[in-house]
Amino acid sequence: MSCNALDPMPQAAAFRRDADEVMHLSRIGCSHPTRLSFLRRLLRRMQAESWCFDRPLWDIDARGVGRAVYRASGPVRSYCLVAFAHELPPEARSDRVIATAWDATFALFDGTPTADDLTRLAANVPLQEAGRISPRELSLSRANRSVRLFDHVVERLAAGQQPDPAMLRDTGYLMRTTAVYGSGKFGAADRGMIANRPELSAPFQAEMLSVWLTRTFTVDLVNHLAAARGGARATRLNSTLRRTLGVGNSTGLGMAPFLVRHPVLLNNWMLAREEALARVRAQARATETSIAAFETALAAAIDNADEWHSTHPVQIAKLRDLRDGLARLADHVVQGWVPQAPLPWNALWTWGQANLPLEAQEALLALMLEPHGDLVDGLADCMDADENRFFSIDGAMPVATMRDILVARYGWALDVDYDDPANSARFWYISEEKLEPRLGERFSEPGAERELPLDVGRQAAALLRALSDQPGALPIAGFLLTHPEHRLMVRRAQISAGHPFADIRDNLISANMLPMDLLRCKLAFFGATRFDPRSDRWLRINLFQGAPYPDEMQGAGTP
Amino acid sequence: MMIKPNDPTRAGSAPVPQTGNPAHLSLSEIQALCFKAARGAGHDWGHAEEAGWAAAWLAAAGLPGPALLLAWLRETDLAAPLPARDRWTTSGRRQCPLRTGVALADHAALPEGPGVTPLVLENLAHPAIILPFVARAAHRIGSRLLVRCGAGMIDPCSGRLSRTPSDSACLGTAPIDLIILREDGITTNPPTPAPHYGVISLLHWQALDALALRITVPPSAQSRTGAGAEGGDND
Incomplete structure (x- = not known):
């Protein structure tokens, strides 16, 4: 990713979260919209x-x-x-x-x-x-x-x-x-x-x-x-x-595979958001203005959580976590947090990591970005991707290097037993009826022979296995001549080497995978609120609630 | 296969009467259609994806990408390449342009690859399909690569290509021996030409669509459950 806006704050690097911490369904399935979300970016530009x-x-x-x-x-x-x-x-x-x-x-x-x-x-x-x-x-x-x-x-x-x-x-x-x-x-x-x-x-x-x-x-x-x-x-x-x-x-479910099929884009979305968080955590001091803006945002988040309803059991539990967590956060901000201490935002973040459920941790991320537009809004320019640049495979890469990448980036996938039915219980496919992606049960539904290649973890493990008896110096181009079935994974691994946030680091065909986690992540980047699953596969959301209308754009406050 | 307007079973682009003949498809539609059609015709996912990319590239260069891809997809006996210095052969059988093209781009910067010495691709079927991959290889090695087919010479990185008489061997469907030459000192542009639209006849669209449908799964009672609202939407 080349983005000049990332350059000005090298000191933020020490505060970046690792992709292994961020890129799990359990966490991205708790994503909240932030000021980097696409609808906020649109409104800001039109206003400016x-x-x-x-x-x-x-x-x-x-x-x-x-x-x-x-x-x-x-x-x-x-x-x-x-x-x-x-x-x-x-x-x-x-x-x-x-x-x-x-x-x-x-x-x-x-x-x-x-x-x-x-x-x-x-x-x-x-x-x-x-x-x-x-x-x-x-x-x-x-x-x-x-x-x-x-x-x-x-x-x-x-x-x-x-x-x-x-x-x-x-x-x-x-x-x-x-x-x-x-x-x-x-x-x-x-x-x-x-x-x-x-x-x-x-x-x-x-x-x-x-x-x-x-x-x-x-x-x-x-x-x-x-x-x-x-x-x-x-x-x-x-x-x-x-x-x-x-x-x-x-x-x-139609939009769920998008995140898997666009690894560079996903990386850039995540990287911009993570860089934003790191920049805020790296701030030596908190200004009075930023503290006041944070408290306003927190109060709004508490109101929003109160008015956010769902009838889905998973979401009900998440909303309970969110409300409890925000209440604890509000208490801590008043009673425990010392904004005058060094690195106050990092202290708040670290407290949240130890004391809040995932739902509220990710909400805290959004809240911490809120008072820091000057620091983070430029990162919205880094969230697009020229995916064509990464379509070409570097065939000269030695097999040994490819093996190293797989071990470094796909460790989460390599020890899974994909012969265990629970670890390959699902398959993604395109429905003939609607030409939309769906998720099937491999062992009770027909159609698994037409499975879409969204089983990234299983592909990574299969590629490493296939490479195990190949000479380390062999260019990967030579391997692909005789093993074309690994082409998608070779490309993905090469992309992943330079894009640490390119992959969701969970098994997307496992029995306990919740597709709604994928949807929540993508929709949060859109800026969606009131995420309301109606089953584990479809849901309703709200866009632009609370935002200005065209006749209010001037003087509406920064979106 | 012709479908009715408002056919509720189609969420993807499909041939419809509103389309006109020939139809104009966006490059992303061409890419998706040819990707699925290649997979439906039995190719690996990786090669199917390359086929979709190549079809869109050809269309953007002004060539009939989907038609070229369809003609290739109808072939049943094409050989994989055997990369070697100077000359890629297939012991008498016609070379598959897609597999050869993919291998050619993969071998850019390797001794067997293009640009080291003039490289002959022997008995190459549907030679136009090689052009996007030559352009990609040129981009990878940072040099201009030219394609010679008989008397014709094509620079795949030059933007829009057209069927002039001298280029007809390169752009035709008859197998040829094709030579790739390096021209040093000139850095090429990225291999993707400026985006615009591709043209497709309704007949070709229908044929590709029929292949694409082969990757879909017919509905079952179980597949329909949970896919959307179970109650009404008049709330």
């Missing part, structure tokens, strides 16, 4: 660059059907969310990929669409996966109403009243997206076409912009429907309540 926002088109009828365009204009380029609002019978409302119709469908357009563009998009965007978009589009998405809350809000506003704050709090969004596709999907622009634009170079910025503008659309839609229904009596959703709403998202 004084982006302008307008709504060039609003053509929605009294039933809530029609189209709208939202524009975000930066210093060089502008982007438009094109929204299509539909009438959807309740029986057709499904969050799953198998759905064929939605309450609203969207595309993020590169620039400002012409009438012809809108006509083309109207013929394709509502079809989602069954339509085609073009390189002028950066994302394709859809959303369904949270019917109960949506109807309540419209009804109240139409009657000239504000909605019940408790109901807003319970659900947290008017609509939830069920898929946000970017990066070349269904004909959209490839990542390579936009990766050099400063405003889109960080990961998932186009997708985040699309969701953020979608949030405004959902509020505009309830205001519009309330006005249509209530006439002169109707009022608009007030700005305090509006802030409490984000955009929901319903997601399944």
